[in-house]
Amino acid sequence: MRVVCIGSGNVATHLARAFKTAGNEIVQVWSRSASHASELACIVGAEVLENLDEVEDAADLYLIAVKDDAIPEVAETLVGVQGVVVHTSGATNVDILAGHARYGVFYPLQTFSIQKEVDFAEVPLCVEAADEETLRFLSGLGAEFGSQVYHIDSEKRRALHLAAAFACNFVNHLYRLSHTILEKHQMSFDMIRPLIRETAHKVQADLPENVQTGPAVRNDKRSMDAHLEMLSSDPQLSNIYQILSNSIKKTQH
Secondary structure, three states, X not given: OEEEEEOOOHHHHHHHHHHHHOOOEEEEEEOOOHHHHHHHHHHHOOEEOOOHHHOOOOOOEEEXXXXXXXXXXXXXXXXXXXXXXXXXXXXXXXXXXXXXXXXXEEEEOOOOOOOOOXXXXXXXXXXXXXXXXXXXHHHHHHHHHOOOEEEOOHHHHHXXXXXXXXXXXXXXXXXXXXXXXXXXXXXOHHHHHHHHHHHHHHOOOOOHHHOOOOHHXXXXXXXXXXXXXXXXXXXXHHHHHHXXXXXXXXXXX
């Protein structure tokens, strides 16, 4: 299979590598950053496409892995190509590609960093397509990666993307705030890493509501008041602490 990769960021890089590893040919790479496109093209043995208007029109798959607000412009440029056009966004409706004969979504549910290897056998792949033939095609691509493939429509995918923001992006931000507190008191973030690992481990075997711990779930007002006293000089952190504590108390049965 011949693939054109549009984008050179975290998602584009890992998907291009995965397609290459699965025995496919990455024929062209395009990015707004010419240097990043060159780096990815070098990794996967592809041609660097300097102008998207000159994209090859006979590839089998056109992978749009760019920022959400850039998808419409890229999709319009690709009108007339012969292969399947997909985007990789969790929050963008499949219909944004409706100007193409065959189109769909190929959304890997994972957090990606270019420097960290990803085992796609551990990555859920959510696919959606305008027709059954294209859906089977995209499902087969996911199977090549060894991934668990889910047929998820745009509405459910947006909900999944929202849930992922809470489970990943917001949680990681809380790690950062935790680091800030530790640093302020001359302690290493390494001290809290075992706690993070154990918390993540518990929800692999149980639902989060069944393993919630801490002063809020116990309604330990003394501890919470002590925490708020420590945060009195930082209204933003204090507000976050109170919002999350109240949410825990309200959602416990």
